[in-house]
Amino acid sequence: MLKNAQQSELMQLQPTILRFTQMLSAVLQLDAEVVDADLVRIAGTGPYSKFFGKKLNTSSRIFRYILETHREKVVVKSRTDPLCDGCSNKGTCRETAFLGVPIMAEDRCIGVISLVAFTEESRERIKENVQLFSDYIQHISQIVVAKVLASNNEHDDGLDEVFTSLIENMDQGVLVLDGNSRVKYGNQPALNNLNIEREELSRVEVNIQPLSFHNNELKGHQQHIISLGERQELVVGQFHDARGHQLFLMAFHQPNKSFAINEPQPQFTSVIGECKKMRQLKTLISRIASSPSSVLINGESGTGKEVIAHAVHDLSTRSDKPFIAINCAAIPDQLLESELFGYVKGAFTGASNKGKTGLIQAANKGTLFLDEIGDMSMTLQAKLLRVLEEREVMPIGSNTAIPIDIRIVSATNRNFAEMIASNKFREDLYYRLNVIPIHLPPLKEREGDVELLVQFFLDIHTRKIGVSYPGIASEAMARLNAYHWPGNVRELSNLIEYLVNVVPEGDTIDVDLLPPYFEQTKVEHQVESIHADECAMSLEEMEKIRIEEAINRLSNRKLVADELGIGIATLYRKIKKYGLSVNSH
Known part of the structure; x- marks a missing residue:
């Protein structure tokens, strides 16, 4: 194939160099730009992701210096460097740091690869890793150069060789997907993370889906389920578009132990736990979900009783109908009555002139979840019992009962036997509510579930805050596993949210970030x-x-x-x- 004499050697490999530049930017979390010896932009990201093939007419002083001297150039204090003197953009320049490396082909400089920072955080990343980044870029550039020199008599088929060589020399796991989301290639670190041989990867059907589905555009690594035939692995990574292909870039920090996600029912994605007690609980929920009978969930505070109630609803035939939740302990008794039963116009002083539909009526055809039911007054208990027996509700101030079809799921951390004995809870209502009892174990009894929950909450909170998914050191995980968790799952969720906020970007969560009381935790063995x-x-x-x-x-x-x-x-x-x-x- 004849090549355009007007194109530089780098421009002839522009699609491949562009993909490499985009990948480099994603990995190092810095913007990147490549120009050839004529100061023509070959590739770039961020502000430099357009006008490819055009010659730079501004901001070229540093590039000219590198091309002429064949030496790298580092600027960590923009606008104060001597090379910035006389630059027409000096007053408006947004760059906070710059690292440029010459692309050398024998004795010729055929272009420049540069990393650019636009924030103080990015500037510090360049400042602290100058030699590391420089060595890495120089090594990769020599791979490109070797292919450039060997490509004069080759067809475009050689471009994939360049791209493959670049990826294979990365220490980060990378999967390359085509336009149909089929995996075409994986480098050795990716194969190691997935515990699969290269030959097997080419044979099995591979599917990559995020663990949690969100309609946001947050950047950074997140948890994904990678299906390899019938096997599934949880892998932390991110997608990156590269000219008709997608790269799945795996994080250096993967979960401490690989575990298959064997749960066959996707409705249980929010019920995290694989210990024996949680598996038995999931089986029970699957069996009773479609029943109209009342369910009473008993468990310590913070164990996730509302999550279980929602799972019962989601697996039932009422899943497309309302799920109404109310905390009986959080609302004063007088207000709780009007919230539950509603009222008609003028029912009492201060009542809305439009009346109000109660939550019981609002949950018609669906599920009503009464959390902390043990805190309900004896008066309201009697009214609720009538609703369950008559299957109708009487709004406050009304003479007409309204038929309702609801399923009651209630929850408590109280001891009903003691409450009934001391006349604090109606025994007849208890039997109405406790048709199907569910016991939710405390976190300290759920062996092996802490790590699953840690990974789950890391995914939730990194998405909520908008930061990259961090790793967690094995010693820190050992401390979390050994802790007694008096606040149960809620305490763990709050702790992970705190850790996600305080861990430095790109670092692992280590023991020094854990609160002081974890120092007293005795780790087994x-x-x-x-x-x-x-x-x-x-x-x-x-x-x-x-x-x-x-x-x-x-x-x-x-x-x-x-x-x-x-x-x-x-x-x-x-x-x-x-x-x-x-x-x-």
Whole structure:
């Protein structure tokens, strides 16, 4: 195929370079731009995502410097750098930091790859990772250059080779999907995360769906269910469009242990728990959901009784009808009566001249959930009993009863036997409400469910707050598992919301972020854990010494990574982790 003589070498690979640039931007959470030796924009993201093929007429002083000197350029204080002097955009420039790296083909500079920050947070990311980002971009640029030099006599088929090489050299798991959402390729980290061989990936049907369906556009990693044939895995990642393909970029921080999502009933997506007691509870709910009989849910405060009530409703034949919930303990007795039964015009002083429909009537054909039913007064208990017996409701001030068809689901954390014995609750009403009893276990009795709930609440709260999904350290998870949770699931949800707010962007939730009272938590098998930590520390020391020795002995980072048998990006992260020297030889 003859190539346009007017196009630069980089422009001839523009679709591939654009996809790479978009991917690079998503991974590093910085905007990126690529220009060729003639200052023609090849690719870019954010403000630089248009006018491809056009020559820059402003903001080109730093690019010219890099092209002429063949040296990288870092600017972490925009508008104060000498190269910014005389720039026509200096007064209106929104860039807070810049990192530009030359793309070298033998002795020629054929273009520049740059990372740009527009916020203080992004500026700090560049400032703290200058050498790390520079080394990584230089390594990837050489892969591009190799393909550029080899592509003069090749057809466009070679473009996929470039793209595959770029992805394969990433330490982050990546799946490539075509326009029909079929997985075409996965790099080795992705295969490791999914516990699947490359050959099997090409054979099985792969489907990726978000764990929670939201109609928002929040960026960042979120939880997804990846179906691999009949097997399902929970993976943290994000989608990114790239010229007719979609990239699924997996987060470095995956859940501490992979677990299959085997629940066959999607209606239970809000009832999180796989321990024996919760499985038995789900089975019971499935069996009684379609019955019209009353249900009484008993459980400690914060165990999630309304979630169970909603599950009963959602699985019933009434699921398309109203679900009305009211907390009997939160409303004064006089107001609770008018809320439940409603009233007619002029029923009492201060009543609305239009009257009011009560919640019992509003729930007609549906489900009425009475939370904390044990706090209802004896007077209202008698009126509620009449509703259940007669299947009709009498609004306050009315002489006409209104027929109703409702299912009552109630909940309490009180001991009804004691309340009935002390004449605080009507025994006849209790038997009407307790036709189908459900006991919701406290969180401390739900072995193995804490981690599932942690992942669930991380997904919920990161979406609500609008931040990326963080990892959680194994020691922190061990503390959460060992805690006794007096406030049950509600306490766990509140804690995760707090942690999502305080964890630095991109970091893991570690034990130092947990509230002080977790320091007293005794982790099971503590002796074994201490020995394991000591062993891990000694292995880390050995790894640090081995990497440092290889860096001092070999000429470049790629040779070091090859000798150690790790990816180049992994090497960079370990260099940063151990605080090793990153000066070039």
